[in-house]
């Protein structure tokens with residue numbers, strides 16, 4: 001039986017692993033509120049590469065070309081320069097799609113065809129790491145849930161109970177910027 005007891009450090013570790021959302025929600029919420037690295041993406045945030053050789057560089061529309069797989073990114077507060085990489089629930093997938101293929105709501109939250117989604121599956125919280133180029137769908141490798149980024153992250157296969165949360169974006173001064181918070185809560189939610 002899990003509980004919320006234990007050192008703050010261990011609690012934060014659990015939170016960082018995502019399990020803390022379920023096991024220690026009050027403590028996690030407090031840590032999230034205090035720590036800008038753990039706060040969810042906010043309007044005005046930029047994005048930086050989360051991996052590979054360009055880690056930490058601010059992402060421009062040109063970094064998200066058509067026909068390429070999604071980029072994994074983290075939000076960054078442009079004022080404090082704090083990268084919000086203290087929670088994997090802040091992982092964002094950026095991909096460019098044909099504007100005419102996007103449904104109305106998805107298009108309204110996109111920037112020249114660039115859409116942004118949570119990178120964490122709504123089933124049991126695995127990273128959504130597979131891009132199916134032919135169908136232009138995200139797929140979670142754990143239990144094969146599929147999500148349609150052209151239609152607000154709709155579940156089109158597998159056991160995921162909810163859409164992949166979309167993050168509205170726009171282009172400001174030549175960089176991609178969050179235009180609000182996630183539409184829905186990222187990650188899985190206990191029933």
Ligand code: FES
Nearest residue numbers: 121123124140143
């Ligand atoms: S965690 Fe993604 S399909 Fe199960």
